[in-house]
Amino acid sequence: MLAAVLVGGISLPAAQAAAPVVSYNVPASPAIKAPIQKPLWTASFDKNTNSVVTDDGILFTFNGGKLVALNANNGKKLYTYGSRLRPDVAHQKGTVYGVTEAGQVYALQAKTGKRLWQTAAGVTDSGSPRVIGDTAYVTKGNAIIALDAATGKQCWKAIEEQSEFAGGVSMEADGIVYASYMVQGALTSVQLDAFDKKTGKKLWKQFRQYPPLAVRNGLVYSLRDEYPFDDADPKRELNINVFDAKTGVEKETQTYSWSLGALPPYTRDNNGSVILNGNDLYIATDSAVMKYDITAYKKDAKPLQKWSVPNVGKSLIGSVHDNKIFFSKEASGAITGMKLANGQTFGFQTDNQPVQTDIYGNGVYIAQSDGVLHGYNLQTAAPAFTVNTGSRQYGPTLLSGNTLIIQAKDTGKLIAVQVPKTLR
Structure with missing residues (x-):
């Protein structure tokens, strides 16, 4: 029976505090204390939009479906171009390239906005x-189309019949174009195709x-x-196959093996990751980073260097910079690093979930x-x-000279700030 209390002559049941089914507390990260930088x-x-900035200090973005060129240092509008354009561009050597909603490819003189050509x-x-060198590559379905970057004239069209998805051109080397597709079948996986740059003829696929x-030297490392x-x-291995660039014939398989130091259950995250810097191949496992010379492979050879680095759930990302390598941790979005000189690891304290991280020079x-930010x-x-x-969502942070440009996608705002001398 509930007890009662007398309030103003009225008898009311006594209040009872409710006990939570779950009560769990995690202390918040300490607040980051740093000077507030006001926008330029x-x-x-x-x-x-995916905005880009050129070496000439021109920022290209889109507003209302129009291409907008801004002075990256002061935000002054230089010109606008077109309408109903897809919100992405590429640029090279003073020319900017884009696509209309109707699938027309166009090229403009970057400084003036003068149209150089446009396809049907x-x-x-x-x-x-x-855009690579003198060629602009686009896709349509499972086809790759090569356009002359100077005129827009179609040079060739190559189709990968076994793929239902568009391929992506990854690089050119010695007159050969390399593209990757996702191919479905009993096993769905990535496929590497090689095309003759002049004709588009498929030379081989793997x-x-x-x-x-x-x-390098007529060899493809994949x-x-x-x-x-x-x-x-617990045994894991990475295999790098070496192919003849012209024929696709396999010349060598480089196998790098290790055993996991963690306890089961194991996941695909434990299967290692790699980056290549010159001839230096870095392999990150669940507990170490190993360095090899990719051009001097010997079976079962010990690494040239090995660093003990707890690396659960992390993957190598980016490239070697300032004698450091970097890791991404998908679960948290954090970027950490390791100094190659001594194996010392480091990170950057945040006070909320990281969404976008970019490193330029001495600035993170x-x-x-x-x-x-x-x-x-x-x-x-x-x-x-x-x-x-x-904002909660961001595009890549851009840098032009000493001006940092933040793409705050939730709010649809570009924010430019001055980079301090210590971070340049």
């Missing part, structure tokens, strides 16, 4: 071309092979897709889901400044 300028842009409608379903790590493998087996720029010193990992963005 801001500008509006379409939220799904329906040429491509790409967002923008991939199933379960990733885009080339490198093409990482093999190891999936599926036995998750319960981390945009968080709470609407702020922090700039850090790469050498010391100390925070140097904070920018209030008001």
Whole structure:
């Protein structure tokens, strides 16, 4: 029976505190304390835009389906171009390339916005071309189309019949174009195709092979897709197949093996990751980073160097910079690093979930889901400044000279700030 209390002559049941079914607390990260950096300028842009900045300091973005060229240093509008354009562009050597919603590919003089050429409608379903040297590559369905970058004239069209999806051109080397497709069958995996650059003739293809790590001296180095493998087996290996660039004939398989140091159950995340810097091949396992010379492979040879690095759930990312390598951790979005000189690992303290991280020079720029971006010193990992963005989603942070440009996609705003001297 409930007890009662007398309030103003009225008898009421006594209140009882409710006990939670679950009560769990995690302390918040300490707040980052760094000076607030005020914007140099801001500008509006379409939220799904992938903006780019050229070596000449011109920022290309889109607003209302139009291409907008801005001075990256002061935000001044230089010109606008077109309408109903897909919100992505590529640029090379003073020319900017894009695609209309109707599938027309266009090329403009970057400084003036003068149109150099435009193809007929329906040429491509790409967002923008991939421009390499004198060729602009676009896709349509499972076809790759090569356009003369100077005139827009179609040079050739190559189709991968076994793929239902568009391929992606990864690189050119010695007159050969390399492209990757996802091919479905009993096993769905990536496929590497090689085409003659002049004619588009398919020279060869290799199933379960990733885009080339490198093409050297007539040889193509490509990482093999190891999936599926036995998750319960602690033994792991990475295989790099070496192919003749002209014929696709396999010349060598480089096998790098190790045993997992962790306890089961094992996951695909434990299968290792690689980056190549010159001839230096870095392989990250669940517990170490190993360095080999990719051009001097010997079976079962010990690594040239080995660092003990707890690496569960992390993957090598980017490239070697300032004698450091970097890892991404998908679960948290954090980027960490390791100094090659001594194997010392480091990270950057955040006070909310990282969404976008970019590293330029001595600056590390981390945009968080709470609407702020922090700039850090790469050498010391100390925070140097904070920018209030008001956004939860971001495009890549851009850099032009000493001007950092934040793409705050939720709010459709470009925010430019001055980079401190210590981060340059």
